[in-house]
Amino acid sequence: MNYMKEALREAGSALSKNEIPIGAVIVKNGEIISRSHNMCEEKKNPLLHAEINAISDACRILNSKYLDDCELYVTVEPCPMCATAIGLAKIKRIYVGCEEPKTGALGSVINIEDHMPWHNEVYFGFCEDECKGLIKSFFKDKR
Amino acid sequence: MNYMKEALREAGSALSKNEIPIGAVIVKNGEIISRSHNMCEEKKNPLLHAEINAISDACRILNSKYLDDCELYVTVEPCPMCATAIGLAKIKRIYVGCEEPKTGALGSVINIEDHMPWHNEVYFGFCEDECKGLIKSFFKDKR
Numbered sequence: 001m002n003y004m005k006e007a008l009r010e011a012g013s014a015l016s017k018n019e020i021p022i023g024a025v026i027v028k029n030g031e032i033i034s035r036s037h038n039m040c041e042e043k044k045n046p047l048l049h050a051e052i053n054a055i056s057d058a059c060r061i062l063n064s065k066y067l068d069d070c071e072l073y074v075t076v077e078p079c080p081m082c083a084t085a086i087g088l089a090k091i092k093r094i095y096v097g098c099e100e101p102k103t104g105a106l107g108s109v110i111n112i113e114d115h116m117p118w119h120n121e122v123y124f125g126f127c128e129d130e131c132k133g134l135i136k137s138f139f140k141d142k143r
Numbered sequence: 144m145n146y147m148k149e150a151l152r153e154a155g156s157a158l159s160k161n162e163i164p165i166g167a168v169i170v171k172n173g174e175i176i177s178r179s180h181n182m183c184e185e186k187k188n189p190l191l192h193a194e195i196n197a198i199s200d201a202c203r204i205l206n207s208k209y210l211d212d213c214e215l216y217v218t219v220e221p222c223p224m225c226a227t228a229i230g231l232a233k234i235k236r237i238y239v240g241c242e243e244p245k246t247g248a249l250g251s252v253i254n255i256e257d258h259m260p261w262h263n264e265v266y267f268g269f270c271e272d273e274c275k276g277l278i279k280s281f282f283k284d285k286r
Contacts, residue, residue: 044208045199046231056188065187080248080255081227088189088224103259105223110258112223116246 003027003073004097004126010037010050011075011134017042021134024050024074026058026067026091033070034058050074051082055089066090075131077104077124083112086120093121097131146170146216147240147269153180153193154218154277160185164277167193167217169201169210169234176213177201193217194225198232209233218274220247220267226255229263236264240274 003025010023014037023037036053040046051074058067068090075097078086083105086094096106105112106122113120146168153166157180166180179196183189194217201210211233218240221229226248229237239249248255249265256263 040208044206045202046208046233047195047199047202047228052190056190059188059190063187065183065189079227079231080223080259081231082224084222084224084227085190088222090189105258110253115248115253116223 002127003032003071004075004095004131006032006035007050007073007075007097008127008130008134010035011131014038014050015134015138021138022050022074022076024054024072026054026070026072028058028062028067028070033061047081049079049082051078052085055085055091059089068092071095073126075127076100076135077106077108079103080105080110080112084116087112087116087118090118091120094123095126096122096124097126098128098135099124145270146175146214147218147238147274149175149178150193150216150218150240151270151273151277153178154274157181157193158277158281164281165193165217165219167197167215169197169213169215171201171205171210171213176204190224192222192225194221195228198228198234202232211235214238216269218270219243219278220249220251222246223248223253223255227259230255230259230261233261234263237266238269239265239267240269241271241278242267 015021019038034057039048077100150166158164177200182191220243
């Protein structure tokens with residue numbers, strides 16, 4: 001199963017609600033545990049990024065404070081809030097669709113793990129063109 | 144009114160539930176809008192830091208995505224997740240009880256605003272000894 005395609009479907013749901021089109025999926029043993037997208041506008045809460053929602057849902061579903069046996073798929077490189085949230089949840093492996101040159105905190109603008117007591121395995125470039133294309137068209141339409 | 148004392152009361156509530164004793168209060172025009180403390184253990188969610196809870200509550204109560212006319216009082220220097228959350232919520236003025244030398248992201252380990260498109264006014268050292276004492280005694284008891 002292509003989990004990044006599922007994250008892209010979530011990003012598409014965000015786009016259809018005029019949210020910044022980013023999606024995230026959390027997988028454990030090959031099974032999708034949670035999936036979400038940006039909900040900042042809908043819920044009027046600037047913290048409800050796709051990764052935050054997916055992590056909170058997965059913790060509730062698994063009844064666990066830590067997700068150390070899970071993987072995260074996210075269409076766009078996480079911001080420092082989300083990169084730290086991923087570390088706090090002890091998610092070790094992260095698959096990222098495309099880089100975020102202005103706010104990306106897994107290496108682009110900053111690498112959070114250089115400053116925090118954890119290490120992530122991060123892999124970039126899954127469905128990169130589709131992930132980047134969604135974001136680009138969203139901001140182009142906004143201008 | 145001494146808002147840091149109120150944040151300290153929240154930290155005390157956390158301590159009584161065996162949570163890391165950190166509290167936060169959000170104030171608008173001299174009125175406390177929201178108040179919270181760490182709830183990571185209680186809710187089995189590693190993202191529920193005092194600042195995150197207080198920001199989410201304030202956004203809901205004020206029905207606003209941004210808290211640009213609010214101030215945050217927090218007993219311990221925020222981690223990168225919370226420091227970014229504060230910026231995303233556009234909170235401009237932050238009063239901090241004590242520094243956090245291992246994870247503090249308002250200058251100690253890293254300064255998030257050096258990498259992100261916002262500027263905070265940050266003031267340290269309010270009820271410093273009490274804020275630091277709570278944390279120290281918690282981790283001493285844990286060992």
